[in-house]
Amino acid sequence: MKRDFPIIRTTPWSLGLVLLVLLLLVQTSTLPDRLDNWLFDAYLVNHPATPANDVVVVAIDEISLGHLGRWPWPRSIHAQLIDKLQAAGARTIVFDVLFPEPSPQDPILAGAMARHGNVVLPVHLAEPGPRQLLTEQLPAPQLLAQAARLGHAHVELDADGVARGIYLFNGLGDTQWPSLALAARGERPRHPSRDGLAPYTNVREQYRAVPLAGGAGSLPTVSYVQVLNQPPMPEWFQGKTVFVGATAAGFGDVLPTPFSGLRRPMSGVEFHANAYSALSQDRLIRPAPPWAPPLLYAACLAVLSLLLPRIRPSLAFPLCLGVGGLALALYLAALVLFQLWLPVANALLIPLFALPVSSGLRLAQTNRFLNRQLDELARTPQVTLPSPAHRHPWQLLEQIQALVPLTGWLLTDDTGVVSARVLGPADIEGLPLSPGRWLHQDNRSFIRLTRGHKTYTLGLILPDDLSREAIQQYLRRLRLEERQDPSLGSDTRENISARIERLKAATQRMERMQQFIRLSFERMPDGIIVTDELGVIRFANGHIEEWFHEPMPSLTGLPLARLLEGHDPRETPPWHETVSDTLTLHQSRTVDLRIRDKDFLIHFAPFRLPDTEQHGIIANISDISELREQQRQHREAIDFISHDVRSPLVSQLALIEQLKRDPANIEPEQLEQLGRLARRSYHLAEEFVQLARAEQLTETRFYECEFLAIVENARDSVSEQAIEKNIQLKLHGLEDLWLRGNPELLERAVINLLTNAVQYSPEGTTVNIQVYRAGHLACLTVSDEGMGIDPEELPYLFDRYQRQKRSELAGIHGTGLGLSFVKTVTEKHRGEISVTSVPGQGTSFTMKLPVADPMA
Known part of the structure; x- marks a missing residue:
């Protein structure tokens, strides 16, 4: 017997330590970031932002490229666009188009910018190459001189490649350019003092997540060529900020967003327009302070570590669910009410880990307790029926004879024939018999049994009719030999499910339960008989002893068929056939029974003990003498009304009709009166019959x-x-x-x-x-x-x-x-x-x- 190894008890310290280690291990993966991003994306997709009323996108789309030719277009075309937008009343024009190289048409574009006076141009930070450091690409000098403000056009991609936000300031060295959205609001570059910082160092500050108004095309959009070819449209542009940029597929920057991913990415100009829309409504989302997420994680860890060891196991799941739901509610409140993005993934993972960890620690303690109790419980008395595997073969033969109408049999042992009819030793010579296994040859069945040091051979001749196959299947189910349970002797102490099952089985075999069942059967108003799988009575309550006038010791061990035949003999169907069909076919039967001038109803119900191969019959006997007496009285009343009243009155009516044909000596009034009385009596009988039919209606x-x-x-x-x-x-x-x-x-x-x-x-x-x-x-x-x-x-x-x-x-x-x-x-x-x-x-x-x- 293995000794019980010490286990970790479920305490706040042990649970908290395990959860902390698991949380630290998870931080080495990308799972928390992916979960936070998924939650944020799910919120944005299901609650898109409302676009601001003062933002419009002028799109360099496929239609514009088809009408105005291949890119790049002459800068005079952009000058025409600025003039058209100025004529339409546009307040601010933001170009998400780079103009880094000088062009002969720069004076034209610069003049248009000067006439408008509020044109914002982009700054691009060129990616470093093998022999080139990170550099800033500013607009051409003439355009730079006329630009109202400059803004960086960079959109930040998260680790999963999805664009969710921007840095409000980005630049090299000590110059930080505002984003295009911020520049459109009038923000100018900042020049903070950064001593010792290299001029080619990229400095980014004030990251903000952008609540998008939807996927691509969600903001009001007008085609570039439409603005050029039509008269000024003040209904579209009066007093608004206009973002100009490329939206054509394969042209310009494309950004996967939470709304579309790579299936329908958003153009850069639309993303900046969304950022401006959120900025103008003060809806940009800021990251939570660095101290907030660890504080939330620590609170979740402390609550679960303190409460889980102290509550019932059934409350563990609701507690973990409640902590996770509270963390999620806090996340949504910060996002909706304060525009704060609070990383909450770890706060959700802690309850997810806490439930199995706490359950595992509880199960370890339970397993240790069960190991100490199982042996004692296994030795308690069993609520089972005596197995046929322990009965002597001659007793089995006698009980099978009482159950099945055999036409012949043979029982032999090592010394010779014990009992025989029709069959002889020659019938079993050369048969391939195995211990405990039936061999069926037509209507003959043979089995070899071992009892102690003796070997017995039992042969039966079964009825050669339709019941033979059912009886043979029934014989196959009988366990007449002990079988070694392969699970016995195997050590499954560390399998908590096996421990619980063994504990349950042992508890059900306790003597207290057996006494309770006996007491319950005794108090039932009906008579109860319980038989084993051979139809032998193993239990009967006091009603059976009273009704059959049989002492209880003589009832136990008596075949049920013999008990019934002795008190109510019948030929069709015989009692042994009813009992046999119940056992072999596993079908319920209900039969009338009459004992000493009393009427009973006996219901045979097959049963099988759970988790065993033992089965038998529960016979329920109900006293219906009073009910049958009422039925007899009812039938007598119906017979009286239908025969003794109804039939003579019908004859009387026929006689009256004959007398009416010869009215020489009888007054017609008398005949009419007699007819009315007869008809009334007839109606009385008829209503009795109808009422009886109504009472028997089902x-x-x-x-x-x-x-x-x-x-x-x-x-x-x-x-x-x-x-x-x-x-x-x-x-x-x-x-x-x-x-x-x-x-x-x-x-x-x-x-x-x-x-x-x-x-x-x-x-x-x-x-x-x-x-x-x-x-x-x-x-x-x-x-x-x-x-x-x-x-x-x-x-x-x-x-x-x-x-x-x-x-x-x-x-x-x-x-x-x-x-x-x-x-x-x-x-x-x-x-x-x-x-x-x-x-x-x-x-x-x-x-x-x-x-x-x-x-x-």
């Missing part, structure tokens, strides 16, 4: 039906009765309402409502029938103008045999079953029925049923 007899059509059919059925009393049946409703229900019983229920309305309404009145939808309900309201119902009778209106006293006194006789039928049908359809009545004014019945598709 959703298996439901299908989609249209409610309005049902009501129309019911109205037509009652129309003749209404005509006899000169009562109008007015149907209001045009919408098709689809239900899931039994249309026959629904129509009968509506007929009952309409019949009542007609029966209790005076002659010459109206019965209103409304069909409508209210939310997810289909509603029917039947309103009459009859005598109404007394308030004290309303609560009992839907009870059986309930009749109104007022209607009885008025000579209107009913059975008292019609409204009970309506309520039963409505409730079977998961609906509701209600009534409102005002004595002397009328009554309204409202039926509400759920529609088939509530979302339609």
Whole structure:
């Protein structure tokens, strides 16, 4: 047994030290910078800046090159552009075009610049070559003399090659040129004192990130040739700063930006125009002070190091997520409110590292604890069934015989035959048998078993029918030989997942759990029997002992099929077949059972213990004697009504019709009265039958039906009765309402409502029938103008045999079953029925049923 090595405990110091080392290692890579740039780009792309109102770009585009010829153009053309822009009212003109070499047309361009008076030209810092130092390229002397200001045209590219900002001042030695955007705002060069600084040293100061207004073409842009060829356009240029530069593809400088990368780069003049737009709105973004990022990192590191060792593991992820979210919120607040670019990548990486590091330290401690507890837990009693691998072969044969109807068998050991029928030793000679593996030959199955120092051979002749294959598959699943678990003996102490699984399995095998299961089964209202994989009873609760009158010791170890056959013998299907099918096919069965004049329902459910190959049956036995008695009484009532009442009355009606043909000795009034009584009795029996059908209605007899059509059919059925009393049946409703229900019983229920309305309404009145939808309900309201119902009778209106006293006194006789039928049908359809009545004014019945598709 390996000794437990000391581990690092989860403390603020240990966690903080590990996180600090990881953070320092990450600084050797480009990951933090790339993450910061990605966050900044994501913010710019999703929140582009609003362009200033006083900036316009004049683009040297493909159209201008096509009209004015190849570059470079004569400087007189630029002079014309300046004159046109001056005539249009441009306040400032900024050229992002270099004019380093003198030209014969410089006086023309210089004159135009002088006339305007506010033209800014660029300064270019030439890249150093093999034999050339870094130099400044200024405009030609004549142009330099007339330029209002000079500005450097350099855009800074970050380490990933994307342009995000500029230096406001850049130059060589002690001269620092403002950027073009800053020069357009009136800024002039600075000459700070820099003693000992070489004149060819590039000095850059005040870096600012530029919040772009979008990709290329986002700022107002006019083609160069359009400005030349059209009259002055003050609507475009009056009082504005105009940036002139190249935007044509392959001409001029192109800059990848966060909006486009290299797919659609931005021209330099547009970038400078964006910088001017942000500068004029005071929206340029400054880098955060050098002390701010380390302070943020230290705060995140301190919070996580102090809190993670002290909180529950389930709160570790929310804490890390909260710290990262807080850092991100601080980053966005600095960017949006104060125009500060605060590097936040490291503050996001710290929570990302802290979660697995703290979890790893916790798991190391947990692993050490589990190593000390597993051996003790593994020795606790197991909640398992006795394995067939430990049973004697003759016991296995006996239990298989009780489970499967064998036509023959053979059991031998080293000394000879132990038990045999049909099969003999000659049937097993030469068979390639392996210990613990079944060999199947047609309907014969053989296996070799080892018990102690003896070797046994078991042969079975199975039924030669459709169940044979299922039984053979079932036999293959039986573990009749001990198998060595390859995981036993292997040392997995450092695998925390394996430790947790072993701890879980050992805990489930504790004796306390076994006692709890037994106690739970004892308290269940039904009888419970648990068998093993051979159908042998291993547990039964007190109900089984009481109902079967079998003592508990005799129940344990008894095959379930034999117990059932002894108390309720049957041939079709035999009990052993039901038990066998449950085990072999893994299918549930429900069968009626009768014990000592009591009715039971037994449900066979196969089960398999988790993480094992052991399976068996849980048999649930329910006492349904009272329910069956109620069903018998119900059937007797139906038989009485349908046979003893209904059939004689039909015969009586036939006899009356015969007597009416020969009225010599009988008065017609008597015959009519007898006929009415007979018909009333017949209707009573009919309503009993309909009510019984309604009470037995289940959703298996439901299908989609249209409610309005049902009501129309019911109205037509009652129309003749209404005509006899000169009562109008007015149907209001045009919408098709689809239900899931039994249309026959629904129509009968509506007929009952309409019949009542007609029966209790005076002659010459109206019965209103409304069909409508209210939310997810289909509603029917039947309103009459009859005598109404007394308030004290309303609560009992839907009870059986309930009749109104007022209607009885008025000579209107009913059975008292019609409204009970309506309520039963409505409730079977998961609906509701209600009534409102005002004595002397009328009554309204409202039926509400759920529609088939509530979302339609």
